Amino acid sequence: MATGTFPSYGADYVTQQKKIAVILKGYPRLSETFIAQELLGLERAGFELTLISMRHPTDRKRHPVHDEIRAPVHYLPEYLYQEPLRVVRGLVRSSRLPGFRAAWRAFLKDLRRDLTPNRIRRFGQAAVLCAEWPEGADWLHAHFIHTPASVARYASLMNGTPWTCSAHAKDIWTSPDWELEGKLSDTRWTVTCNQTGFDRLRGLANGKNHVHLSYHGLDLDRFGPFAGAHSLRDGSDPEDPVTILSVGRAVDKKGYDILLQALALLPAGVCWRFVHIGGGPNLEALKALADRLALAGRITWHGALDQHDCLEAYRRSDLFALACRITADGDRDGLPNVLVEASSQKLACVSTDISGIPELLKDGENGFVVPPEDPKALAGAIERLIRDPALRTRLGEAAERRVRAEFDHHVGIRQLTALFENEWQVA
Template sequence: MTTPMIVVVLKGYPRLSETFIAQELLGLEQAGLKLSLISMRRPTDTRRHPVHDEIRAPVLYLPEYLHEEPLRVASAWWKARKLPGYRLAWKAFWNDLPRDLSRNRLRRFGQACVLAAEWPEGGTWLHAHFIHTPAAVARYTALMTGTPFTCSAHAKDIWTSPDWELAGKLADSRWTVTCTQTGHAHLQSLAQDPARVHLSYHGLDLDRFGPFAGERPARDGSDPADPVLIASVGRAVPKKGYDVLLKALAALPADLHWRFEHVGGGTETKKLKALAATLGLEQRITWHGALAQEDVLALYRRADLFALACRITPDGDRDGLPNVIVEASSQRLTVVASDISGVPELLTDGVNGYLTPSEDPAAFAAALEQAIRDPQTRMRFGRAAEARVRGAFDYHQSIRQLKTLFETEWQTHHDR
């Protein structure tokens, strides 16, 4: 049996905020798998991580909005409607539409028509990264073409999708992987066959995030000329809880000397800067915007603490296990974070980090103060967090698991 080519549907590619996906794609290529990438959006980031330049798979960009490429969409629909499975896909679309009466639903079907009509040569398998919109395109395409599909589910895509839609995709996919125990349990509860839902941590490329050989100074916030550096990496969006973090910083005692550096773009940046000004923090904060991976690594190594006050938003959106927490921990950088989603799967409060309830600036401030004033404990927690990452979050383990899942399913499918 020849190695099938996996056609991977992505929401956008490349994206600075989704390094973990690029890392996985490269790992699968290095493991000998053939990939062809399908992006539902063109890139908006002005920079690329080095990992993006190492991926060799070709990229096909679907029309992000159908009205922007009407001739392409019309031509694709004309071809797709002649496919043997078109009626099945059309029926599935019409079953979904009353429960999601939106232009987005029509867009996903149109994008599926384009993918089916412009199918990459040699493609024999479909895999969607994210179980919301990419999996919708993959599912309709799979029905049209008769191509089996599988799925990787993460965080927002799970928790902001209705159960009926998740259940339908879980039923139609050969298998689904997800990256936290909470997400795994939720998807298993919706699956007709829970055994087809697998837990697979993304892990970290520990070659790129090698051990930090330097020694951090024992700063304790007492010297105004040598303040403690608190770092954070994450998009400025509501689920990251940066308003909570800023309020916690404002609540720190006046005798503590610190600086805060943030890395990441996002729609809330202007609002957060205004909040920082209102709280009187603007002179202590540096907003870097998006940075390349090597610059983020340098920040981890300069910093004394890493902070992220994630929350669950009213629409259910949340992080899984933020990859930046894994990255920071790999550099012996002690983390102060909220105890939600997958964070406690890596960090244990009082053992290898500081965890607080979400939406609680006072508790977060207390944890920050404790970490700042006690550099010896802070460093001990950092060493323990690094050991946990290097022992259990090596991404090669995830790549081996994914390769086994693909190859086992291919063999089963081939034998039918």
């Protein structure tokens, strides 16, 4: 399931594998299972990886997939002032590289347009990376086209290592056109995981046919078929309410304030409870909003949980809701992996028609899709699903069929393998 032409590969070629340094904003992260899944898939495909993280982890838990990844992790200085000697040493050593002047000129050009500490930090991190270069690494790949790609681009200019990029959601929509154009002109290729992001990047690539659409999909071995059945609750029994589940970080783009407002609009006679899984900076504000809406007694806030616990929650619940939105600064989801996960467990989903969500959910066919920022429409869809367990079953089964047919992550791994191997195959 992809747009664009992917190179072929196979037994006709003898490949000389290269070691890939993968630049990540932070590692490990509970909210980025799709990245960890991809890293493990590339290792299993035979690639040797070194992970370069721009931040130390903040999550107290890890997913099982993180423990299966063998690649070593190298942490850059998160803030330059915290490790001044390391940064100075990095600048001195990288200044001897043949491409340092070109990187410095590119940095100054960017700095004139983006006079921020963040811009300076990325150049310093690139210098440290080049000075502490992982032994044997001869390729750079950045996950996200905003700050990780900035480090990758400056480092590539300094030491001549070619680089590629995976773009996802916020990074595409909150980066200015001039910055995306510059990075797209330098990267060997870029992949993205949703059609709207692909269209934006392809439009900024100035005619280069090197942007590809590749859904990251789901590891269906971890999310095997649900052998049981979801309940036939219909919201009529206060002793056995319908369970509405949502999994996601409490951040603006997830629209949890809209979801809470929608729950408050449900008729008084409808019996439900809401379960939320995820951390995030807005969590306390959402709990306060739930109090004001007189919903607190019907809500369970679990905080961040690992993948195994999320899987169990999908199977215990009756429907899944996520009110994604576009924020004032343009931030938005691409295709939230939690919708794919929930669908894989025959869980009927309701979400909004932004970004890649309609690429998974077809309204009335395998889920409900409503406009963003519309609590009334969202409440109407949720109420329909609460009252009609047969409808939930039909939509959930259709969603599972779609995921298992078209969102298997092995397809994406094969596409990435082809792109990487095409760069260094020898006849």
